[in-house]
Amino acid sequence: MNNFSYTKATDLQHAVSLLSENNDHKAVAGGTNIIDLMKYFVTEADTLVDINRISGLSDINDTENGGIMLGALMTNADTAYHPVVENRYPLLSKAILAGASAQIRNMATNGGNLMQRTRCYYFYDPAVPCNKREPGSGCSATKGYNRIHAILGHNDNCIAVFPSDMCVGLAALDAKVHISGPQGERVLPFADFHRLPGDTPHLDNNLQAGELITGLELPEEGFSEYYSYLKLRDRNSYAFALVSVAAGFDIEGGLIKEAKIALGGVAHKPWRSAEAENYLKGKTPSEEHFAEAAEIMLDGAQGFEHNHFKIALAKRAIVRNSIMAMNPGSQRPGAKPSL
Template sequence: MNNFDYFKPKGIEAARELIVSIPNAAFVAGGTNLIDLWKYNLTNPSALIDLNHTGNNITVQEIDSGVRLSAFATNASTAYHPLIENRYPLLAKAILAGASGQIRNMATNGGNLLQRTRCYYFYDPDSPCNKRNPGSGCPAIDGYNRMHAILGTSKHCIAVFPSDMCVALAALDARVNIAGQKSSRCVPFTDFHRLPEDTPELDNTLGHGEIITSIDLPHKGFASNYSYLKIRDRNSYAFALVSVATGLELEGSIIKDARIALGGVAHKPWRIREAEDFLREKQATEKTFESAAAIILSGAQGFKFNKFKIELAKRAIVRNAAMALNPSIQKPGAQPS
């Protein structure tokens, strides 16, 4: 690791001034992904600007439009907060499916949104990678691509976004609050992350000098009918092959509202509103969910080693929707009726 300067600004404005004035500086909060990138020599910041004392550190607070999550609070404190457990259990379950307990104790909510892909070619500094070195190529397309994307890909990149938390935030219609150099802005969560297209080096729409300050959740949390399903190679500390966040609002057996978001399949959490519109006023049956899954996976493209993900994702959507009909079966030790 290179030598670096360290700054501990007392406010958002001071932090923004530092990042703009110091070449190759980086923000740090939990640092769980930054340290990984640093150890692999993928980043070498000249200075670290600590964000932990710059803003509102209240983990969760109620606001007129719903609930606000501090970007500087840890994943663990968010997942275990009573308000999140009771009103947004889908989010709590998704957070606890990610990483390990030790990492969740350090990783922040804002940092979770900004983590980089875990593509093996991206992490290998000796391999070409358009995300790391634009124009150098994407060896994953013709290489070993079992973990890679099947939706929203481009000829420049087929990497996936690794977050579990963000899949639930996409399903919940969250909004990201961003402080900028001239003004603040609020971005719908589904517009925050980007598809690779011709600029795979850009993961999201955050500009230089901008800071995520908080994340807003609307009142509707789907607390009665929800499920998060993560399919992975081992039961702990592994990234998803496919993950699904599902929230349903039911009136008897009729679906009044539905949210479905996928992880592990694209450069961003994948949500297709056409499928959710299709589900409204339909019977909550396996056949209905199979039809919705077909809409969501329409246009999916598999590569040599990940074609199985298309069928896996369809089955995961149907299975997770069935689990959302009876969330009690998801509790430890519970058995399906």
């Protein structure tokens, strides 16, 4: 790890001022990702700006439109177990609890979860080329061992995937990201926060220099009756998803009134398909219809030497998870999903 300075921000304005001074000034809260990156010499920071003392960012508050605001400095654990989240947004609670370990969830913050970086092996190895780490050097994963890598939204510049479980739930809920920076405050739809690689694979999101996430706004509709989160991975503990699915449905008169489906582990960002969701509207919640939506959602998917299996796996996961969402009790250990 390289030497760095450490300072504590006293309030939001102070934090923004410190971060704006230099691009090598980086914010730290739980530190569950950035410290690892610094230890592996993947990221350098002249100064770490501790933002934990900023008041007002560790609470849940009601919003004027009937939703809630999750403070960016709330821990993942406090968020997942908060009664409001468990009761009104159980899909988000399930997604958070599927991620990392209990110890990490006790430290990791909501804002930091959005900022975490890919777990691509080549990104973590400074000895090999990686466009995300060193733009223009090449992508070692395209011709390397790419079992965990992207099948959607990628290009020759980068085939890494975004690792968060929480963000897959937030994507399905149509959350909004509240941001504060040198130019004031702004709000981004969650779908616009993270980026696909394009020509700038080293940029993971659309935060500007000096900006900080202050909160995550959830809408009034939380899909508390028909929901499910499914994470498929190589082992049940402390592993990142090969494929994950967050699904929420509004059912009225036996027909799907609203459908939200997000995929994780398959792209540079949580993956949504408006076409697939619109297809399901007005239809009965059946395996046949879910399978057709899965085909639409995976249209254009392209695998590589070691990860072609993820295309079929993602389709089956969408069907299985959508069926589970019709009966959330089926997610209990030992239960079998059924329509």
